[in-house]
Each structure stands twice: as structure tokens, then as C-alpha cells.
Amino acid sequence: MSKKILAFIITLSASFVYAQTVPDSLSINPQNQQNAAQRILSGNINTGVTVGGYGEITYNQPEADNGELDVQRLVLLFGYKFNDKVQFVTEIELEHVEEVFVEQAFLQYSLNDNVNLRGGLMLVPMGIVNEYHEPTTFNGVERPSIDGSIVPTTWREIGFGVSGRFDEVSLRYQAYIFNGFSSVNGTKVLGGKNGLRNGRQKGIRSTVDSPNFSAKLDFYGLPGLRLGLSGYFGRTQAEDDVEDIDGTSVGISMVGFDARYAYQRFTARGQFIHASISDTEDYNNLNVADLGSALQGYYVEAAYNLLPLTKQQQLFAFARYEDFDTHASVDGGLMRNDSYDRNEWTFGLSYKVAPGAVVKADYQIKDNAAGSDVPNQLNIGLGVWF
Template sequence: MRNLTILTLLLVTSLSVAQTANDSISVDPQLQQNAAQRILSGNYGKAVTIGAYGEINYNQPEGDNGELDVQRLVVLLGYKFNEKTQFVSEIEFEHVEEVFVEQAFVNYAVSNNVSLRGGLMLVPMGIVNEFHEPTTFNGVERPAVDNSIVPTTWREIGVGVTGRFPDASLGYQAYIFNGFKSTVSDGEGGANGFLSGSSGLRGGRQKGIQSTIDSPTFSTKLDYYGIPGLRLGLSGYFGRTQAEDDVDMLDGADIGIAMVGFDARYGFQRFTARGQFIYASLNDTEAYN
């Protein structure tokens, strides 16, 4: 398979000032921000912030016709209520016909280094799920690990806290989310599952669509940025999948999930490198199967 990206556009603007970064990597790790972080930190005193990025792909399999696709067009809208409270949203149009809300949360700054968040938010696991703009990954499609293991774009409804310990060059996030949806009633006293060996946890994402919750899940991440050009991340996700009332008492209706990730990014002048390791462990799968 030979792939070619014919157009990738990444643009983040405010109403009065435009500012674009070519990559999430910077020699100064403090400047490594995704689109939502740019909205929170870069509204330049304006109440309304607008951002956007898009991606058009061309894939050419050997011996077959090529395929052109508007993979995604994303609009970011932010609103600053006051010096402490901001709203961030990310609306994605996929393949010109599907519309999804990928983020919609309120951020309240308790202090310079502590913020409370609530709403539809990205689960902080690995690199690409939070930094999923096209220039964050090399190649046309997102890496396989960020589709099959970390089901990017992975977002759920929750609440939590985020901030930094500047003296330790450490950033932190900690959230309570609703989890993956595991099963649905088959109408005959049994259940059908959303999870499978071929797509992993991807089919269980609830995406904030009339989400079921019967047990919360916990997600956390630490980022170290104390060495110029280097950023290290350690993330974890723990909990159980969710099942609706009419099937949650069935044996095997849900499974336990534990996921741990380590990621590293480095940038120096024109050189950048990235790597991540994700380990996911599922239990109670025999009864679920």
C-alpha cells in the first residue's frame, strides 16, 4: 500500500490573532499544546475563540483505483466567561457525512496551576488521543496502536482536575469517567456485545451519546517536561465496562479493564522523535465471550 497525503491543514486562530504551530513538538516543552490547550491559553483577551483543521487523504493501493477522502474537518469553538471559566468544544465532520462532538467541557481555573474540568473530554492515554491533529503523527493514517489498543479518538463524559507543579516540571490530569459500553439486550433475555478481538475496545466507546453508567472509571496522566526538548508521559486507566439495566445482572455482562501507557517525545532544531508503549489487560473475558 502506497499512501500519499495531498493536503493537511492545521490552523488555530482567535478573532484578533492567528497563530499556527507546525507540530506538537517544540524545543521548549512548555509550548507543546494540542488544539484545546491553545484555545484555553491563547484567546488573547477575547471572549470567543475559533480554530479549525482539516485533512484530505489520497490512498493508492497497488493495482486498484485510488481513493480521495475528506477524512475530517474539525471546528473548535471556545468561549471565555471570565478570567477563571472557559468553555471548549470540538466538532468533527468525518468523510463529509458524519458529525461528531469530540470535546465539550468547561474549565474552571481554581489557581494558576489547578483547574477543574467537567463535560465530554479526551481520555489522556498515550500521545495521539490528546494530540490527534494530523501533524502529530507521521504518515497518512493514525498509527495502528491508536486505533486498535487506544481507540482514538477516545472521549467520554466525566469530571476531574488538571494542572502543573512548575517547580517539579510536572503536569497532571485525573478524571472520573463513564466507561466503555459492553453489552446491549438482544430482546430475548440475552445480550449482544460491543467488544471484539478484531476491533478491541473501539466498539464500546459511548462518545457521550445517551451514555450508560453503572460504575465509574478512573483515568490519570503525568507529564514531565523538565529537560529541554523532551516530554515524558505516564498514563493509566482503570475500571469496568458499563451495561444497561436489563442486562447488567447477566453473568459476563461486563469486563474489567486496566491500561497503562508510557510515551516520550523529543525535539531538537529540525529533528523530532516520538514513541509510546501501551499495555492493556482485560479480565472476566471468558464469561463475556
């Protein structure tokens, strides 16, 4: 019996090694970029298990305040290929050493080379970082602030839909029906500072009373350039016993445009997001909240590899400017809060020491329209993806 168990363990370990994904984080061409789930789905194994992971350890030091060291996240990736048409992908995330979440868990059925049916817990395709947030795929120790306050990353919900690509016209598409944000998530309400972030249900006993629609198109027909157009439309979710009361839900119409470009040692990216929120006056009165009727923001970033292209390692110096406002407009008697109209400069270095391993450092200069004192911040981090 012990020999059989040993043989089983050796066989299983060998299959894991064979099935591990090959890191491609040093590929700077946005036309070829894949996230963790896409890399698992495109693996070249016939059947069996694929394993991988990514993680970040960060140090954040605001001016004149205590610094913080954190194992910010460790994500374990698992995929299983049943046959040429059916695959399952999941991500198990451990945040700050003590919290455990399922970030993705979906089943994909491939009808043909261009059409894939999906169902389960999936990322909402909005902007860049919500889908491509592995630490070796973006500059900066922290993700862009817009992708925390407006999008909000990591944004995932339960749903079903279709995805695929048509290489003859250089177009990738996604379209899904999701459950939406919770109008009131436990004791948390939607509000001005973080917009819709408190409403993410994350597949945790999610309330659903009306479907939400999400779609994205990516065009990659020009050398080195990738363009994305995203949309999300629907309403927040309220419990059945109160859903007919004015203010128990709000309508959401969110659109986004993003662009990524790479040429030799130069890369650039940018993103614009606008969300219109309806029925906020009733919602704020009912829930004693300060949710704005419009959220809007953008960022632009440029980076340059200081090392020769002949080197496997890369050292990117980058600068990013962000401008975002979670009170871009307000309804009713709500007063606009200028401290929610924020801008940030981030300057830093990303040293990619090997495929799938990066050391980062940056400095952030923060401000807002109210002129209130916002501390600047030094960030240092380690990131891996394998």
C-alpha cells in the same frame, strides 16, 4: 435597524479575527507542544469567542485494490472565555462529509495557576495521539495503527476531574472520572480485531453503571524531552436489567508510557500500551465474541528535517515501526488468532509548507504473525490546523 445589524456583524467578525489561535504546528519542541483545546484555553484574550479548526483530506491506495479519496475529517473549534477563571471549549467534527460528532465539549474553572476543574465531554489522556491528533502534529497520513486498535483514538467520554501543571517540578497532571466503554454498543461487541474500539460511547446517550478512573503525568524537565505515564481503570458499562449476569461487562486496566524528543532538526517519539481485560471468557460466551484478555503494542519513530533551521518551512523524512497484538493473551476456550498480531513499517515525508499547513506522503509495509496476505499501502494527504 439594518445599520445596527451591520455594525453587529462587523464587531462580531472583528472579535473572531482577534480571537483566532496562532498556529504553532512548526514548533518541534515537545515541551512546548499544545493541542487545539490547550491552545484555546491559553489564549491571551480577556473575554469572548475563540475560533479555529483542523482537517484532513486523504488518498489511500492499497496494493492490488481500489484506492479511496476522502475528506476524512473537518473539525471546527470554538471556545468562549467568560472571565479569567471560567472557559468553555468544544470541537464539532464532520467525518467523511456525512457524519457529525461532538469531539469535545467541556467547561473549565481555574482555581489558581496550578489547578483547573473540568467537566463535560473530554479526551481520555492515554498515549500521544489521542490528545495530540491535529494533522500537523504527527508524521504519517494516517494516525499510528496502535492508536486505532488499542487506545482507541479518538477516545472521549463524559466525566469530570482536575488538571494543571507545576512548572517548578516540570510536571503536568490530569485525573478524571469517566463513564466507560459500552459492553454492547447497539449491535457492536468488543472483539479481537479492534479490541475496545466498538465500545466507545462518545457522549451519545451514554450508559453508565460504574465509574472509570483515568490519569496521566507528563514530565518535561529535561531539554527537548517529554515523558508521559498514563493509566485507565474500571469496567465496561451494562444496562441495569442485565448487569448482574456473568459476562455482561469486563474489567479494564490499561497503562501507557510515551516519550517525545527533539534536538535541532532531529525528532523522535515512542509509545507502549498494555491493557489487561478480565472476565473475557464469560463475555465471549455470552456475546459470541473473540475479545482477548490482553492487548499490547508499541511503536518507535524517528524523523529528520531535510531543510535548514533558518527556513520557516520544514521537510521531515521519517520512519516508524509498530508492533501490536489485540490477542496478546486469551482466556478460556478462545483460540489465539495470529492475524491479530500485527506489525507495520511506515516510511514517508511531511512537508510543512507554512505554520498550520502540511502535505504528507508515505508507504506502509504490513504483516502479521499468521503470514496472511496483508496489502501494503500508499497514502497521500493534506492537513491544516488554524
